Every structure is written in structure tokens, then in C-alpha cells.
Amino acid sequence: MSAHYHTQHAPMGAFASFTIGLPQSRGGMGQSLSGPADQDVFAGYRKLGGEGAADEKWQLLPFYIEPDVPAAAAYTSEFAEEGAADEDAPVMLDADEVKRELRWASDIWSHDGFELKIYSPFGRTESPETLSEEVARLAFAPVVQLEVGFDNRTSSKAVELVFGLGHAAHQLRPLEDTAPDLAGFALGRGMGFAADPEMIDRRLQALSIFYPKACTDHRGLHLLGPEGAVVFRVGAGEQASFPVSLGFYQSGVMTTGLTASYYYTKLFDDLESVLRHGLAQHAYYREQAENRDAELARADWLNADQKWLIAQATHSYWGSTELLWDETEKKPLWVVNEGEYRMINTFDLTIDHVFFELDWQPWVVKNTLDLFVERYSFRDSLNVPEGIDTDGGISFVHDMGVMDQFTLPGTSCYECGQITGCFSQMTMEQLINWVCCAGTYVLATEDREWLQAKRATFIACAESLLRRDHPDADLRTGLLKFDSDRCGPDGAEITTYDSLDVSLGQARNNLYISVKAYAAWSLLEKVFAEAALGETEWQAQAVAATDRAAGAIAAKFETDCGMFPAVFEDGNRSRILPAVEGLVFPHYLGLVDGLKTRHAELFDKLGQHMQNVLQRGVCLDAKTGAWKISSTSKNSWFSKIAISQHVLRSVFPGLEVASEAGAPADAVHARMQQTAVIGQYAMVDQVNVTDVVSMGSRYYPRIVTSCLWLREGK
Missing domain, CATH: 2.70.98 (Beta-galactosidase; Chain A, domain 5)
Structure with missing residues (x-):
């Protein structure tokens, strides 16, 4: 090395x-x-x-x-x-x-x-x-x-x-x-x-x-x-x-x-x-x-490159952490700064840090979620056809500010209106992020006192998810399809993959968002079934929504190529790895086996998708062999690759993929981070994996998602 x-x-x-x-x-x-x-x-x-x-x-x-x-x-x-x-x-x-x-x-x-x-x-x-x-x-x-x-x-x-x-x-x-x-x-x-x-x-x-x-x-x-x-x-x-x-x-x-x-x-x-x-x-x-x-050294199911990636990523995570004391409320205030950008508690990162934090400091997950509810939530309207009820519901902002400057309630430093690409609104995704993060915290820690305190928020989130499918219950298809009015009449919501092309940039009718919403509903089923809530009516609604999403996604599979399109509109033919990213949450909580039985068609098609995208020239870079987030972009994010690798090995263990997509790819990923052009910034998330140059997200904490690999041998 x-x-x-x-x-x-x-x-x-x-x-x-x-x-x-x-x-x-x-x-x-x-x-x-x-x-x-x-x-x-x-x-x-x-x-x-x-x-x-x-x-x-x-x-x-x-x-x-x-x-x-x-x-x-x-x-x-x-x-x-x-x-x-x-x-x-x-x-x-x-x-x-x-x-x-x-x-x-x-x-x-x-x-x-x-x-x-x-x-x-x-x-x-x-x-x-x-x-x-x-x-x-x-x-x-x-x-x-x-x-x-x-x-x-x-x-x-x-x-x-x-x-x-x-x-x-x-x-x-x-x-x-x-x-x-x-x-x-x-x-x-x-x-x-x-x-x-x-x-x-x-x-x-x-x-x-x-x-x-x-x-x-x-x-x-x-x-x-x-x-x-x-x-x-x-x-x-x-x-x-x-x-x-x-x-x-x-x-x-x-x-x-x-x-x-x-x-x-x-x-x-x-x-x-x-x-x-x-x-x-x-x-x-x-x-x-x-x-x-010694703990990492004993993880003998991991190769040397995977261990190095975990170690380097963990060091960078701690470098972005900030434990403050709120002088007004007289309580701790947890912040993870977004690497070189130094945005405060970017929700796209909070949701991915949750697995590492539940292992080492579970209280910070609750601390951050509370602040999102208390200060950084809002209610919006939807951009829907005339004559349809426009009420959207609750959601959350992208971040809480930048460089120790906390933004005003209900606002972020990142999100703008009237645009369709980078810096637009992320309302759908942040709503899903709160559900997945809060649901994972509650079900993993069994913190029923906090669950009871957040009863109204969980219900409001479920209502908001349903309305973003369609305000009319009879017209719901299982896919999120309506943008927030915060985008303005000419804008469109984006996803966390803001700097990628339309394959992952657009939130509406997006494969990645759809599977993540499916995962959110699967968590809400269990949350509403908890004795601390006993919300049987909402549990039934969540079960129906999970089933509806599973069917809607499976129906978008393209049998001619054995893959899903990245976006379910306009003849999109891009292919993406994060098709399975959302499954990490039910898998982490031990729920995925039941879902695989219940929605066998969806999981079969997702497995076929992953098998076919992990080929040279699709989501394996034709030049370097590195994993690519999207078939139509060189910009690949190592934090997200780590999640997809974990889901692939854990949820689809019998899947046969190209041999070079295994350990050889780990070596490729590690060597890229170890080059001077990238390694000067410690850990870099966004890398042009064809030309091996940094694209952004330097000095970055989110690659700590690689610590999920430590669970694979347990």
C-alpha cells in the first residue's frame, strides 16, 4: 500500500x-x-x-x-x-x-x-x-x-x-x-x-x-x-x-x-x-x-484494503465533529460539519452517519433529530395540477447552516428556489431521511420514551409521504411524484446526489428515492406497531403503502436489459448503484428477510439489476474498474459505494457479479484515496473514477459508512 x-x-x-x-x-x-x-x-x-x-x-x-x-x-x-x-x-x-x-x-x-x-x-x-x-x-x-x-x-x-x-x-x-x-x-x-x-x-x-x-x-x-x-x-x-x-x-x-x-x-x-x-x-x-x-484487526472477513478504508474514513469523521453547549437551552448540541463545505448537520450526511453513531454515541442521533424537529422542520404546499389540494405536509431542511452560523428556523444555507439542479430543494429526500433516521434510532435503541414524545412527528411524516405520492388517496401509485412549492413554479426537487446528472439529481419518479421511500414505509410499519404508540390504523396504512411502493417499483423493471431505469420518465436509460441503497435500513434492523419473502418479485428484480449494472462500462468504470454511482457519470461517491457494497453482500449474498467487482475493486478504491492528488485532502468522497481526480467533498466525514462492513462478520 x-x-x-x-x-x-x-x-x-x-x-x-x-x-x-x-x-x-x-x-x-x-x-x-x-x-x-x-x-x-x-x-x-x-x-x-x-x-x-x-x-x-x-x-x-x-x-x-x-x-x-x-x-x-x-x-x-x-x-x-x-x-x-x-x-x-x-x-x-x-x-x-x-x-x-x-x-x-x-x-x-x-x-x-x-x-x-x-x-x-x-x-x-x-x-x-x-x-x-x-x-x-x-x-x-x-x-x-x-x-x-x-x-x-x-x-x-x-x-x-x-x-x-x-x-x-x-x-x-x-x-x-x-x-x-x-x-x-x-x-x-x-x-x-x-x-x-x-x-x-x-x-x-x-x-x-x-x-x-x-x-x-x-x-x-x-x-x-x-x-x-x-x-x-x-x-x-x-x-x-x-x-x-x-x-x-x-x-x-x-x-x-x-x-x-x-x-x-x-x-x-x-x-x-x-x-x-x-x-x-x-x-x-x-x-x-x-x-x-485490535477490533478492526480481528475482522478477518475484511481484506486489507477494506480495513484501510474504514480506518481512514473514521479518522476523517471525527475531524468534522463538534460538541457544543447550547447556552440558552443549557444542553448539549451535536454537530457534524460537512467536510470542506462545513455545513452544519447536513441531513444527507446525518442519515448515513447513523449506523456508526448508533455503535459509539447513540445519543447524538436523538440530539440531532430533536433539533431538526424543533427548529428545522416546516410545512409546505405541492406543485400539483390545478384543482388538486396543494397541502404537502411536514418536511425538513437540507442543513442547519454553515461555519458555525445557524440559519433561521425552517431554512438552510444550501437550498434555493426556481432552479432544477444543484442547490435546489430536497424536500422529499429530507422527509424520508427523518423517517429512516428516527425509525432506525427508535427500533435499534428501544427508546420508547422518545418514541412517545415524537408520536405526532411520525404521524405527520406518514401523512406527508402519502400526500407526495398523491393528495387524493384513490390516485396513489406508490411513487413520490410532486415537488414542493419551495421550488417555485419552474424549479424541481433534487436528491443528495446533487452534482450528478439527471440519473440521480432529479427526485421526482427517481428509482433511488422510490426504494428509499419503500424502506421508510417498512420502518413506519414497525414504529406504529410499537406498544408505546399502538397506532394500529397508521400501521395498516404503512403496510399498504409499503406494498404499493414494492409493486410500483417492480413494474418499472426493463426486461430487455434486466435493469431498472434511474428515472421513471422521459425514456431515461441511465443505470445506478443506489437502486438498493435504501434497503440498508430494514437490513440493519433485521427486517429485510420478511420483506424479501413478502415482496419477492421486487427483490428478484433488484438483484438482477445489481448483477447487470456491475459490469465494465456500466457501473464498473471501463478504465479503472472502480464502482460508479451512475452509468452516465464519472463522479462517484465512496460513502455511497460502501453502502451499496454492504447491501449487495448482506441482502443479496448469493448474487453472482463480475469477479473484478469484489476485492479487486476494494484495491482500486483504496489506491485512489492514497494517491497524492486525492490523498492531500485526507478522505475524499467525490472522485472522478475514470481520471482519478478529486471532484469535491474533501476532508469529508461521510465515508464512515464503510464501518457497516464490520457487521458482515457478526
């Missing part, structure tokens, strides 16, 4: 990352960014000469940009002559000579006895309101843990190890100025790194820390310098590793629209207290990360 890609290392809920991994590129610590930070990361070692012999040059991992001349040249002429300092320059290690292993919650680089380990652990959490302060501090501390180490047992020379950062645009401050018990540096008050002063050999701060001619003050530092590091020493014949804690801290109100601050500020007073906690609890976090790593 290639090691030439960035990875985000992030604590839960801090919307902050330490990004590192792309050779000859900057990364480092960043807060609320749309991509990697712009810091040089210095990590490496040098062997000391001893007995009068010269020390060897620093050997550094390739995560910095080599300067044309040392920074001191900007102040003096001492190094201004080109090449004058070459003899003192550190050696940037060849990336191909450095071993890297990305695991589920750690990232390890090694070279000639040196190791850099980064831990970004996670575990199951409960709502902060229910936790003691001690437990909450462990769960939500904004820290990432590092270790630098060296196995020097076979050498007669001592070794020095270094970890540090450099950033020309930000001045570093020595932590000892405010915290004598911490050795390290900070970028202002918001982020920094620290080690135990008793473990380090010395600190470095200078215009360029690796040039010995640099000026220093009485402490051996130079406060003007934008580069800082801590140095450790490992004696001859010894082996040692040293913890370093990276911390983030943003105080005060962080948002508009809703007044909220970071939750961790209720637990920690400042950056220094975060760093102290990180160092004190280093062993705890290391063990937690190692436990996650």
Missing part, C-alpha cells in the same frame, strides 16, 4: 485535527478548517557522535517544506548565499523508505529504530448530561496523543529525538511562560503541544531550529522564531518512548443564530489544563486506541 496521503487525527467534538502524512507537504494542527493546516511538522532523530566525533544530521520524516535559504536570511546576510547552510541542513527521509501503518485509531511511522505513533482514540459515549465530570473529561477532552520513541539497544551511540512544529504566519509561545510544569509550545491560546519537562532533554525555538548558528536567549530559545520543538534523548543500548500531547481550546461563544460554546470549556479552564490532562491520561488514551485497533 502507498503511504502517500494525509490523515486527520482528531478528538471527538473539537472540530480540530492534527493532519499529517503527505510527503513533502505541510499539515499540522488546525481548528475549524476546510483542509489541512499549513505547518511544517518536524519529527525524527539523529545519532550523536560521542568522544569528540561529530553528531550525525537530523533524519526527519518528510512532513515539511525545505526552505530555499534558512529563515535567518530575512534578518541577516549570514545565510543569504544560496547553498551556504547545506552542510547543516537536516535530511528529509525518502517517503518510500519510511514504513507506515494506519490503524483504526492510530497511525505509526518507523525508520531505522525510530517510531512516531499518533493516537486518536474513541469509545462509546453517553450524553454529557448523564456523565460525571471525570468521565466526561476522559470522553470529550480535545486532545490527540503522540509518542516518539527509539529502539537503540544494539547501538553504542546515544540518539536524540525531536517533535516540533513550524508556522511562518503564527508565532509560537513557550508553554513554560504560563505553565512551568509543561514543556512545549502553543499557537496563541488555541492549540499547542506539550511533554513532561522531566522527560525532555531540551526545548528548541528559533528562526530555524535545525541550524546551530541560530541566536538564542538566556533559556536557549529565540521568541522571534516561528519554529519550536522538544528534544528527547535515548542512551546507547536503551529503548524508550516519550509521550507528547496535542491540545485544542476555543473559549467563548462560537456560533451565531444559536448561542453555543464548545462543551469541553465546561470541563477545562484553558489550553494548559487540556495539555496537563492529556499527559496525565496518556496511558488511558493509548490503551483505548489499541483496543480499537
Whole structure:
């Protein structure tokens, strides 16, 4: 596997990352960014000469940009002559000579006895309101843990190890100025790194820390310098590793629209207290990360490429998470920012994150659904022929705002009117998303108290789904076909696949939306049957709607080619993978076997469809062999591919597809993410799979859908 890609290392809920991994590129610590930070990361070692012999040059991992001349040249002429300092320059290690292993919650680089380990652990959490302060501090501390180490047992020379950062645009401050018990540096008050002063050999701060001619003050530092590091020493014949804690801290109100601050500020007073906690609890976090790593390693039904995709995706998910405290309501406020776009709780992502979140923090699903109901729901009218009742019903917006700016109630930052493509309304899909997300939460957690509290919302959603089929009950066909008046008279609703062509862009009479609505009705059957509701009349309505949708979809199958059209109108001949995406919800809840028996024709035809689309030139790219979301678009989304793969293997286990659609495709998908052109953005969702370039959705959380694969061996 290639090691030439960035990875985000992030604590839960801090919307902050330490990004590192792309050779000859900057990364480092960043807060609320749309991509990697712009810091040089210095990590490496040098062997000391001893007995009068010269020390060897620093050997550094390739995560910095080599300067044309040392920074001191900007102040003096001492190094201004080109090449004058070459003899003192550190050696940037060849990336191909450095071993890297990305695991589920750690990232390890090694070279000639040196190791850099980064831990970004996670575990199951409960709502902060229910936790003691001690437990909450462990769960939500904004820290990432590092270790630098060296196995020097076979050498007669001592070794020095270094970890540090450099950033020309930000001045570093020595932590000892405010915290004598911490050795390290900070970028202002918001982020920094620290080690135990008793473990380090010395600190470095200078215009360029690796040039010995640099000026220093009485402490051996130079406060003007934008580069800082801590140095450790490992004696001859010894082996040692040293913890370093990276911390983030943003105080005060962080948002508009809703007044909220970071939750961790209720637990920690400042950056220094975060760093102290990180160092004190280093062993705890290391063990937690190692436990996650072992869990993924034990999943022997997954190949190495699938495990890598899960690990990389999970790291990116945590980097987009933000746990706030609503200062008005005095309760937690959960946000997942949409990667580079930084939209708040985009519902298209919330619905796909639900499976991972139910495993690790189920309370955040309820937290987000509540806010959609309380602030981001609305009622609309329908664009229907004259003479038909236009009332639509309840639905939900696409998102809650952008970059910590919460939008007004019932509005999003994305959706516009009077258009038919990208940025139009997603009313049908977001209605389905609330039903599928809420139904999955209720049936998986058996949270009957919440179910009772949302009785009216579930009923309103069922009514709205029926009306978007047709306001007249006698004219319902089982397919959603009427656009919201929010589109205006000349606009049309779209789906989450907004940047694709009409095969997935149009919501009306769409195969993907139809199967997802079928799944929503199948969940509503069970929700209304729950004793906590006992809505027998609505249960019967849901059963009838599920049956009606199954029949309507099956009737659109084209026997001449053995596939469904992507859109049931205008002679559309595009073919799509997400024909089966919606089935993930009843499958997750153990309902799909009953549906397969009840609607055998539909499942038989969906199986044939998948068998025939997974061919070269259809939904396997003719050039690369990657899976394509649509036969008529190069733009493929890895988060959605992961769901289709899971459904294919789990719901249609006996289906024979082209052999290259199996493990070889996993390798193709992983290698694309590991190329420098894509890997510079950590995890990228939208990729042109023919030309292997990023199309958008960089630094993205949604590919965590790949964690569904972990369920396949259970």
C-alpha cells in the first residue's frame, strides 16, 4: 500500500485535527478548517557522535517544506548565499523508505529504530448530561496523543529525538511562560503541544531550529522564531518512548443564530489544563486506541484494503465533529460539519452517519433529530395540477447552516428556489431521511420514551409521504411524484446526489428515492406497531403503502436489459448503484428477510439489476474498474459505494457479479484515496473514477459508512 496521503487525527467534538502524512507537504494542527493546516511538522532523530566525533544530521520524516535559504536570511546576510547552510541542513527521509501503518485509531511511522505513533482514540459515549465530570473529561477532552520513541539497544551511540512544529504566519509561545510544569509550545491560546519537562532533554525555538548558528536567549530559545520543538534523548543500548500531547481550546461563544460554546470549556479552564490532562491520561488514551485497533484487526472477513478504508474514513469523521453547549437551552448540541463545505448537520450526511453513531454515541442521533424537529422542520404546499389540494405536509431542511452560523428556523444555507439542479430543494429526500433516521434510532435503541414524545412527528411524516405520492388517496401509485412549492413554479426537487446528472439529481419518479421511500414505509410499519404508540390504523396504512411502493417499483423493471431505469420518465436509460441503497435500513434492523419473502418479485428484480449494472462500462468504470454511482457519470461517491457494497453482500449474498467487482475493486478504491492528488485532502468522497481526480467533498466525514462492513462478520 502507498503511504502517500494525509490523515486527520482528531478528538471527538473539537472540530480540530492534527493532519499529517503527505510527503513533502505541510499539515499540522488546525481548528475549524476546510483542509489541512499549513505547518511544517518536524519529527525524527539523529545519532550523536560521542568522544569528540561529530553528531550525525537530523533524519526527519518528510512532513515539511525545505526552505530555499534558512529563515535567518530575512534578518541577516549570514545565510543569504544560496547553498551556504547545506552542510547543516537536516535530511528529509525518502517517503518510500519510511514504513507506515494506519490503524483504526492510530497511525505509526518507523525508520531505522525510530517510531512516531499518533493516537486518536474513541469509545462509546453517553450524553454529557448523564456523565460525571471525570468521565466526561476522559470522553470529550480535545486532545490527540503522540509518542516518539527509539529502539537503540544494539547501538553504542546515544540518539536524540525531536517533535516540533513550524508556522511562518503564527508565532509560537513557550508553554513554560504560563505553565512551568509543561514543556512545549502553543499557537496563541488555541492549540499547542506539550511533554513532561522531566522527560525532555531540551526545548528548541528559533528562526530555524535545525541550524546551530541560530541566536538564542538566556533559556536557549529565540521568541522571534516561528519554529519550536522538544528534544528527547535515548542512551546507547536503551529503548524508550516519550509521550507528547496535542491540545485544542476555543473559549467563548462560537456560533451565531444559536448561542453555543464548545462543551469541553465546561470541563477545562484553558489550553494548559487540556495539555496537563492529556499527559496525565496518556496511558488511558493509548490503551483505548489499541483496543480499537485490535477490533478492526480481528475482522478477518475484511481484506486489507477494506480495513484501510474504514480506518481512514473514521479518522476523517471525527475531524468534522463538534460538541457544543447550547447556552440558552443549557444542553448539549451535536454537530457534524460537512467536510470542506462545513455545513452544519447536513441531513444527507446525518442519515448515513447513523449506523456508526448508533455503535459509539447513540445519543447524538436523538440530539440531532430533536433539533431538526424543533427548529428545522416546516410545512409546505405541492406543485400539483390545478384543482388538486396543494397541502404537502411536514418536511425538513437540507442543513442547519454553515461555519458555525445557524440559519433561521425552517431554512438552510444550501437550498434555493426556481432552479432544477444543484442547490435546489430536497424536500422529499429530507422527509424520508427523518423517517429512516428516527425509525432506525427508535427500533435499534428501544427508546420508547422518545418514541412517545415524537408520536405526532411520525404521524405527520406518514401523512406527508402519502400526500407526495398523491393528495387524493384513490390516485396513489406508490411513487413520490410532486415537488414542493419551495421550488417555485419552474424549479424541481433534487436528491443528495446533487452534482450528478439527471440519473440521480432529479427526485421526482427517481428509482433511488422510490426504494428509499419503500424502506421508510417498512420502518413506519414497525414504529406504529410499537406498544408505546399502538397506532394500529397508521400501521395498516404503512403496510399498504409499503406494498404499493414494492409493486410500483417492480413494474418499472426493463426486461430487455434486466435493469431498472434511474428515472421513471422521459425514456431515461441511465443505470445506478443506489437502486438498493435504501434497503440498508430494514437490513440493519433485521427486517429485510420478511420483506424479501413478502415482496419477492421486487427483490428478484433488484438483484438482477445489481448483477447487470456491475459490469465494465456500466457501473464498473471501463478504465479503472472502480464502482460508479451512475452509468452516465464519472463522479462517484465512496460513502455511497460502501453502502451499496454492504447491501449487495448482506441482502443479496448469493448474487453472482463480475469477479473484478469484489476485492479487486476494494484495491482500486483504496489506491485512489492514497494517491497524492486525492490523498492531500485526507478522505475524499467525490472522485472522478475514470481520471482519478478529486471532484469535491474533501476532508469529508461521510465515508464512515464503510464501518457497516464490520457487521458482515457478526
